[in-house]
Amino acid sequence: MKNEWPLWEVFIRSKSGLSHKHVGSLHASDAEMAVENARDLYTRRNEGVSIWVVASKDITASDPDDSDPLFEPAKDKIYRHPTFYEVPNEVTHM
Amino acid sequence: MKNYLLQLADNALILGHRLGEWCGHAPEMELDIALTNIALDLTGQARSLYQRVGELEGASSDGVSKTEDDYAYLRDVWEFRNVLLVEQPNGDFAQTIVRQFIFDSYHFYMCRALTQSTDEWLSGFAEKSLKEITYHLRFSSEWMQRLGDGTEVSHAKMQTAIESLWTYSGELITPNEIEKELASQGIGVDLNKIKPEVTAKISEVLAASNLTAPEGIWMQKGGKDGRHSEHLGYILAEMQFLQRAYPGQAW
Amino acid sequence: MTSLNLEALFQSKIDEEIKIEPKDWMPDAYRKTLIRQISQHAHSEIVGMLPEGNWITRAPSLRRKLILLAKVQDEAGHGLYLYSAAETLGANRDDLVQQLLAGKAKYSSIFNYPTLNWADLGAIGWLVDGAAIMNQVMLTRTSYGPYARAMVRICKEESFHQRQGYEIMIAMANGSPEQKAMAQDSLNRWWWPSLMMFGPHDSESTHSDQAMKWKIKRKSNDELRQQFVDVTVPQAEYLGLTIPDTKLRWNEARGHYDFGEIDWEEFWSVVKGNGPCNKQRLKARIKAYEDGAWVREAAVAHAAKKEQDKLPESSAKAA
Numbered sequence: 001m002k003n004e005w006p007l008w009e010v011f012i013r014s015k016s017g018l019s020h021k022h023v024g025s026l027h028a029s030d031a032e033m034a035v036e037n038a039r040d041l042y043t044r045r046n047e048g049v050s051i052w053v054v055a056s057k058d059i060t061a062s063d064p065d066d067s068d069p070l071f072e073p074a075k076d077k078i079y080r081h082p083t084f085y086e087v088p089n090e091v092t093h094m
Numbered sequence: 095m096k097n098y099l100l101q102l103a104d105n106a107l108i109l110g111h112r113l114g115e116w117c118g119h120a121p122e123m124e125l126d127i128a129l130t131n132i133a134l135d136l137t138g139q140a141r142s143l144y145q146r147v148g149e150l151e152g153a154s155s156d157g158v159s160k161t162e163d164d165y166a167y168l169r170d171v172w173e174f175r176n177v178l179l180v181e182q183p184n185g186d187f188a189q190t191i192v193r194q195f196i197f198d199s200y201h202f203y204m205c206r207a208l209t210q211s212t213d214e215w216l217s218g219f220a221e222k223s224l225k226e227i228t229y230h231l232r233f234s235s236e237w238m239q240r241l242g243d244g245t246e247v248s249h250a251k252m253q254t255a256i257e258s259l260w261t262y263s264g265e266l267i268t269p270n271e272i273e274k275e276l277a278s279q280g281i282g283v284d285l286n287k288i289k290p291e292v293t294a295k296i297s298e299v300l301a302a303s304n305l306t307a308p309e310g311i312w313m314q315k316g317g318k319d320g321r322h323s324e325h326l327g328y329i330l331a332e333m334q335f336l337q338r339a340y341p342g343q344a345w
Numbered sequence: 346m347t348s349l350n351l352e353a354l355f356q357s358k359i360d361e362e363i364k365i366e367p368k369d370w371m372p373d374a375y376r377k378t379l380i381r382q383i384s385q386h387a388h389s390e391i392v393g394m395l396p397e398g399n400w401i402t403r404a405p406s407l408r409r410k411l412i413l414l415a416k417v418q419d420e421a422g423h424g425l426y427l428y429s430a431a432e433t434l435g436a437n438r439d440d441l442v443q444q445l446l447a448g449k450a451k452y453s454s455i456f457n458y459p460t461l462n463w464a465d466l467g468a469i470g471w472l473v474d475g476a477a478i479m480n481q482v483m484l485t486r487t488s489y490g491p492y493a494r495a496m497v498r499i500c501k502e503e504s505f506h507q508r509q510g511y512e513i514m515i516a517m518a519n520g521s522p523e524q525k526a527m528a529q530d531s532l533n534r535w536w537w538p539s540l541m542m543f544g545p546h547d548s549e550s551t552h553s554d555q556a557m558k559w560k561i562k563r564k565s566n567d568e569l570r571q572q573f574v575d576v577t578v579p580q581a582e583y584l585g586l587t588i589p590d591t592k593l594r595w596n597e598a599r600g601h602y603d604f605g606e607i608d609w610e611e612f613w614s615v616v617k618g619n620g621p622c623n624k625q626r627l628k629a630r631i632k633a634y635e636d637g638a639w640v641r642e643a644a645v646a647h648a649a650k651k652e653q654d655k656l657p658e659s660s661a662k663a664a
Contacts, residue, residue, distance in 0.1 A: 003642040004439040005122070007432060024495070025429040026124060027438065029644035030651065032236060037124040040131050041422055045502070064368045111402060114410070117417050118398035119629065121637025123391065123425055130418040134411060141407050163406045187640050243650065244643025251639070329402075336405035336463055343521050345405040345463070345513070 006055060008034040010042055013050035020052050028053075095213075096147050097175060098276045100165070101318055103143035104176035107166055109197060110136035111329060112184055121187050128233060132194070135226040140166070142219060167337035171327050172320040179262035181317070181326045188241060188251035192259050195234035199295045200266035202231045203288040212280040235299045242303025249304065256300075257308050264313025267292055272318070359560050364490040367433040375559055378552065379489055380434050381450075382561065384441040387427035388452035392445075392626050394420045396460045397469060405463060412509050413466065419506065423499045430491040446631050448618070453477075455538050457620030464517045464524070464531035470510015472532075472539040475577060478503055479569045480543070488560040511580065518584040532581065533589045540604075541612045543570040574602045 005027040011020035023042050028034035034053040042048065062070055078084045087094050113133035120126040144162035153159045179197055184190045205227050208220035241248040269277065269285040276282025300307055316322070336345065351370050358365065365371055394417050401417065404410035428438045444450040455473050460466065481503065484496040517528035544550055544566040556562040564572075574593075581588050592605035615623070 003638070003645050004437075005641060005644065007438075024426055024491075025432060026425060027122070028124065029240070029641075030648040033124075033240075033644070036128065036233065036236075040127045041124070041425055044131075044418070044422065061368060064366075064370070107407075114401040114414055117401055117414065118394035118421075119633045119636075121633070121640035123421050125637075125640075126394070126421040127418055127425075130414050130421070134414050134418070137407060137411055137414070141411075144407070166407055167405075186636065240644045240647040241640065244647040245639070247639050248643030248646075332402050335403050340521065340523055343405075343524060344516055345409055345520075 005029045005033075006057070008038070008053045009056050009059060010034075010038040011052040011054070012038075012042055012048040014047055015049055020050065025056060031055075095276065095281065096150055097272050098282050099143050099147050099150075099216075101175040101272070103140045103147070103165065104174045105180050105197075105201075106136040106143070107140035108174070108176045108326070108329060109180040109194075110134075110140065111333060112180065112182075112193075113190075115184055116190070129190075132230050132233070135223075135230070139219075139223050139226070146215060146219070163337065167334045171322055171330060174322065174326060174330075175318050175320060176322075176326075177262065177265045178314055178317040178323050179259065179266065181323060181329060182259065182262065183325060185255065185258075186251060188248070188255040189259065191234055191237045191241060192252065192255040194230070195238050195299065196259060196263050196296065197266070198227065198231040198234045199292050199299075200288075202227050203291045203295070204283050204285075207283040207288050211282070216281065231295075238299050238303045238305070242300075242305040252303070252305055256305055260308050260311050261314045263296075265315040265317060268313070268315060270318045356558075359488050359558075362560075364493065365488055366490045374555070375561075376434050378556065378559070378561060379492065380431055380436045380441075382556075383427050383431040383434075383492055384436065384444070385451050385453075387424045387431060387441070388445045388450055389456065390420045390424035390427060392452045392456045392630060394424075395626055395629055396456055396458070396622070397466060399460050400463065400466055403463070409513070416470070416506055416509065419502050423502070426495040426498055427492075430489075430495045433491045434489075442634065446627065446634055448627060451616070453542060454612070454615040454620060455542050456626060457615050457623045458534065458538050459622050461534070462527040462531060464514065464527040465535065467510050467513030467517060467528065468531040468535040470506050470508075471514050471580070472510075472535050472577065473542070474503060474506040474510060476539045476542045476573050478507060479573050483563050483569070486560075486563055492561075514584055514586075518586060528584070529586055532586050536589050537607060537611075538615075540570055540574070540607055541615075543567070543573065545609075545612070571601055574604050578602050 006029070007025050008028055008031075009025050010023050012023050013020045026034065026037050026041055028037050031053060035051055038051045038053055039048075043051070074080075110133045113129050113136070116129045117126060117133070120129055141162050144165040147165060148160045148162065151160055177197075179193060182189070182193055202224075205220050205224045209217050209224060211217040211220065238252070242252045243249070267285050267289045273282055273285060277284040297307070352372055355365070355369075355371060355375075358369075365375075397413065397420075398417050401410065401413055404413050428441065431441060432438055441450065445452065455476075460469070478500065481496055481500050485493055485500055487493045487496065514528055517524040547553060547565045547567045550566055553562065553565060557565070578588065578593065590605045592603065594603055596603045614620070618624075
């Protein structure tokens with residue numbers, strides 16, 4: 001349908017101090033309308049203090065088929081985590 | 095004072111009622127939500143104002159005060175003080191948007207001026223409502239442009255809507271006796287003062303929407319003094335049905 | 346990986362309660378089942394605006410009017426959350442809506458019944474939303490991530506819907522003789538259609554087994570229906586209203602209420618389009634869609650013009 005309004009992804013900051021979080025999508029003909037529709041659809045109960053909208057077509061996502069090469073290599077690098085290291089009990093503030 | 099508040103309240107109630115008629119039938123589902131939001135804001139404003147009128151009137155000799163619902167549901171056409179514009183039928187979406195935009199343009203500048211009222215309750219009410227109305231005006235201004243400057247079809251429908259509703263635009267910014275009186279006391283808004291702002295806003299948005307205001311149109315008025323179009327009777331017949339058919343019940 | 350391996354891997358994720366996300370591999374039939382179910386659910390929310398919307402202009406107090414507006418608005422919102430979830434599966438909202446308007450997609454039959462008196466607004470909140478919530482709470486744990494998340498949101502918002510409905514019933518049941526009569530009349534008309542909302546008996550339900558295996562559905566139709574009857578009967582007693590079922594009685598041995606048999610002929614007849622309002626509901630949606638076409642088109646045309654206006658500026662920058 002040529003007159004269908006494009007799809008937008010919506011991100012809401014629920015309160016100051018938190019990041020914007022993806023909440024869903026909606027349709028709108030332009031960016032201003034997308035923000036307004038997002039306000040009416042996703043913040044009816046005071047759920048937000050800030051809204052981002054991104055045209056869905058502009059989002060590049062990683063491919064689940066690539067998830068092994070992308071994410072597996074990080075799994076065994078346990079030396080990146082503090083629990084990998086032993087610190088004597090007497091030593092504090094570390 | 096009481097009649098001034100009723101003017102404000104009735105405008106909000108009747109326009110909110112009209113917008114509620116769209117719910118479930120709007121041109122797109124996102125618009126169902128948007129129009130309902132405006133209806134909720136307006137109906138909420140009407141409630142506050144009716145409650146305030148009830149407080150000001152105080153208890154009658156039998157010790158009973160009027161409630162918000164007494165004003166909304168138990169007055170007849172001639173007691174309603176809303177402007178003629180807000181009772182006009184929804185028509186197509188162009189009529190609805192033009193009606194909304196003309197009203198919002200008045201409502202915004204009126205409410206902004208009302209924040210300066212010497213009456214503390216009114217200025218507080220105006221502060222709160224202004225946030226809602228700012229959004230309404232933004233919404234309707236944007237839709238004026240989308241439809242006025244959209245397709246040939248939408249442009250034609252918008253121009254027709256303006257021509258049919260323009261006759262009701264004058265009443266908004268022409269004070270009646272009550273408004274003159276309240277403005278002189280610093281309680282109400284001096285409509286002559288906000289008139290240039292309202293007309294400038296309307297001209298600006300019409301120009302951006304590629305639409306023209308008709309010239310030499312007779313301006314209808316009378317709603318503020320209880321002389322309405324035939325539409326209001328049907329609105330009340332529907333709205334007041336249960337309260338009239340089963341008087342004095344709790345719902 | 347062969348498709349057999351993929352399918353085994355998929356089922357093992359389901360069994361381990363790992364949610365399936367949009368771009369993950371999934372069997373075609375799972376995708377199709379979900380698109381069908383989620384879109385039916387979305388259509389139900391949108392068509393469901395109509396019977397209640399029917400009373401917005403006649404709500405008997407300003408408070409009730411605000412509540413009703415907010416509730417019907419929520420239903421539009423819920424429809425949109427669900428279409429949004431269906432779109433993550435590669436469906437297109439406009440196609441789904443077209444299917445509804447062409448009469449090819451189903452929606453919940455309950456909305457093909459009319460709202461005839463104000464107590465119906467109470468009965469819908471209490472019974473219809475009550476029945477829907479049983480189903481929806483189960484669906485918050487459904488295996489498809491976006492669907493489950495939409496349901497979490499919907500359930501949070503729905504909880505006020507049932508309460509406001511019951512509040513209307515309390516006011517009516519404790520009101521004048523006419524109001525009580527309205528309340529009883531509406532319970533008489535909405536009780537059986539509410540039980541029908543859970544669908545055919547498990548033995549008759551065609552999609553159920555696979556949907557349970559895939560954990561799209563986690564409780565059977567009959568289980569949910571029984572659960573609904575068990576919680577609702579005491580609520581009706583509290584109102585002093587009579588449920589229109591002579592076979593309804595507590596069964597100590599089962600620990601559940603026994604109840605009469607649904608009129609399945611009526612059920613199938615409404616599903617096939619012969620309910621009291623099937624035609625009117627679709628007609629209203631078609632009218633909204635067709636009357637709105639020029640609006641949607643104009644918004645697209647205007648957005649394209651604005652994009653055009655921006656172009657010279659950006660190309661100048663690039664140069």
